[in-house]
Amino acid sequence: MGWWHRLNGRTWWSLRLICLVSFCVIGHAAFAAKTKKPVPDLGPTMRFVVVRSNAPGCEPTCPEWISAEGTIEAGTPARFKRTLKALRGRKLPVVVDSPGGHVEAALALGRLIRKNKLDIAVGKTRFTGCQPDAKDCKENDGKGARYFGNPYANGAICNSACPLMFAGGIRRVVGQWAYLGVHQITTTYIRTKLQYRTTYRVVRGKKKIIDKKIVSRKNAGSYKTYEMSKAVEKRLAAYLKEMGVGLGVLETMKNTPASGIQQLAPYDMLQTNLVTSLDSLDLLTTPTICKATPVPANCREIPANKGAEPADVPTVEAKPEIPQPAGTVPPKQEAEMRFALVRGSNPLCNPDCPEWISAEGTITAGTPDRLRKLLDTLSGRRLPVVISSPGGDVLGAIAAGRLIREQKLDVVVARTDFVDCDPGAVGCIARDGVHAGLDGIHAGLTIDSGSECDAACAIVVASGVRRLVGPSARLSVQSLGQARQVEVYLDDMAIGRDLFTAIQRNSVRHQLEPDTMLKLGLTTGRQSVDELTGATICRSVPKPDNCRVMPSANAEAATPPKL
Template sequence: MVLWHRLNGQTWWMLGVICLASFLGMEHAAFAANTKESAPDLGPTMRFVVVRSSAPGCEPTCPEWISAEGSIEAGTPALFKRTLKVLGGRKLPVVVDSPGGNVEAALALGRLIRKNKLDIAVGKTGLTGCQPDAKACKEKDGKGARYFGNAYADGAICNSACPLMLAGGIRRVVGQWAHLGVHQITTTYIRTKLQYRTTYRVVRGKKKIVDKKVISRKNAGSYKTYEMSKAVEKRLAAYLREMGVGLGVLEAMKETPASSIQQLAPYDMLQAKLVTSLDAVDLLTAPTLCKTDPVAANCREIPAPAGDVVAYAKPAPAASAEPETVRRADVGDMRFVLVRGRSFLCDPNCPEWISAEGTISAQTPERLRQLLDTIGDRRLPLVINSPGGDVLGAVAAGRLIRERKLDVAVARTDFIGCEPDKADCTAEDGVYVGLTIDASGECGAACPIMLAGGVRRLVGPRAQLTVHPMGLEQRLKIYLKDMAVGPGLLVAMRSVPASRHRRLEPDMMLKVGLTTGLESADEFTGPTICKSEPMPENCRMVSTSEVQADAPMKL
């Protein structure tokens, strides 16, 4: 001990009292969406790779994206930052496939994605040629990109902590073939035994700490909890609000045990704003993105090396002003007939409708007008079943439907007794007897354009509606706007590769405004609708004698 005397003589103090103290008091929490008592094997740590589409015919301008596959660890955000730095400000979408991992890291990744205004999709990336773990691969040298591949949704997952990363995207898509699941957070509390060296001085008999330094750390054990604490819940809720995602996601996490996974349905994710549309990964990675004007931000042109034989596919010829009619040899031109339902549930007051079946042609609007003129002011719903056809014919028919304020549904009409196109089949009073079958209904190619004209528009869950690019985009854009259908329908059409069709799910059709509800054609043609109040306009009473006369004989 050394004694010091201050010059003013008022205070005596001592310096040099050193003590060692051990504390078992430092306890901190590490958050992870784990499901087992011991750390689960979530596979390789997430790696980030910039991938260029290898789709045939997309060169020299192809879409690119960041493939993010593997488990989320504490160091993952730093790896992602490094990838973004290499890109130098290019905004490429992220395609993620992850079982989950560290929650803190997932939040950091989400914030990085939002800060850089990136889109994100759940999907796998199938690489062609060089793989990320191949150190000396020279297969793609001179081609302007290191990795080539294709993104697809089938079998991709985003579980546990991964949805928190997904929440950071500007546009966020999962699709029906990918799997997104949530559950409770596992919090691991780690006890650490610390040994300090403390230096203090005594002033007027009281100790005053001058310095305190940790000289050793020892692990004193850990324990886990499988229920979200109030503090953690508050932090996650604040993050989701920051990202514009509903708290329904948090509720789903809380109600699902850490030992299981709750898969969220596409419509539930849309309702909770975890996804921004019901599209899949091809919305962000399809080669057709680079054929639009302007091209998507993630498209990049790589000219062929000088002297090389260019193997790029020639671009398709520009769409003509009059698009070619898509016809199927087994389907004739669209015909319109009046149909009345037949059931003991409705007789003698049953619904009636207009059956529209066949290929849409340039003559379709005029044929529809002629039939409508025969029924005067009656407004009967249109039940359509068509593979498509002439685009301009569909636009004209759609405008006529809207002008007459008709409802439209997709379904097939099954006729009872005889088919309208049979020579020996004659309808009494021009009205055939039948019923609608949702499961056999189709509406493809130009048919959705005609459907858009309806006041109420329904495509049941078992009916099938498909789209593909058709040209005349500016004209269709104006028409769909007039019909109050959102631009998402045209986006869906553009995302489909040439010569292919894309089926739209009910939730997607509702979101873009192509349909006005999730009901089927039975909403317009079901046998019990004529018992409701007010009675629909397409119900008509016939006399009991007429019903009995038309009824089939029973043996």
């Protein structure tokens, strides 16, 4: 159609034409870590289910986790976000079993896991009662959770793109029965034939496009490349660095053909920090973890006969924590570590008796501050630390240990038997008249028997200049998380790597024998606590730093009537 058009006194001839133009364009598909031609069926899309342990005897307080099983696809991160939103801030570990899938989605999942500070393990979940794919299942109604099951590692995989998701965990474990493998990334390029309808004008013999619209789209074939580009390699390297994982993982990916899978050995994963310990998923899901102090975040109590029916949410979402009924008594926990200054009460030592710092209870984030306040009252005196503790906060133990090493103190595992009153008792007054606590000096005796030093407590022991665990005392190690911080700390304490390896490879508490502790460098001798606090040590030459003479009148007044 044409017409005359006058503009600024000049005459133009305009012609509007409609043309159909076909193009063959190449679309770059989101790169996916797939391995074979034709594209293999990697199974169902990953689904997320919150599961409660069905292990016998764990109720009323049982561990819970997020079961993540299936192929990672572009929409998987959005489903995971909905699961996290339903949890309302609860931090549950992720138990993953996946053949891989979409790389960009795996990176997004890893960042979500890291942002929410979640742990991750490779494993499967065997469901009891209602299954995730069952609709309108009411078998678990009234039990306080929608899904129950038991995790297991045998046959579980995390391959291809899955290790990128796995790298996002705070604590990351695979174990000897699960399988984690990597290979080259496969990038798929898709040719698409597009047909456009273009509307344009001819002005002074030149075409001016007015509108362009796609009227048909046809597949014109595709091709793949099996080597990652420099841009992709750079992006993956930046991600692994962000997650604190060594680039050795990326090198193995590059050197393994896309048609195969290279399983990473446990020690190699530990060396590259892809795993934080050699433990299996039991570290995060075994029922006994709920007996630890403090209780892990993924343990939840459902009081007997108080089960509540979970909310009606999609399978992809998770059951939020059920509020405890009014008046519910929380599970009993060990008291936080308290420090007390103690003077030997054995009459054989008067007036020159040994003194020490008694440290008993669970290590918490506040433990280093309490220790620092006590040390400030000593005016530089170096008293040995007599410790008995079930463990506790790893970072708190590291900070307390650094304080002990800074002051060049000795550490021994034992407990203190107070002869006046227990410092934790209400109204307990120390010997010098000051209320029990940081400034009071109590009378007491040290005893090996019945003392314990478990898990994070061993970190504190490692800080001593002299480090002793008597034959009647017990010391156990266990993987603690925060592997990098623990490794650096032990190196700063000049203790060999063998101790770090022993800690990392035990998912449950493992008692060390005296010869083993000496060989690992954790102890400096086989002596008992009497080496540092015995009644006769103050007669030796040179006299130990922790001996102090009290005026005879005070000494007599302080002597207990009976021993």
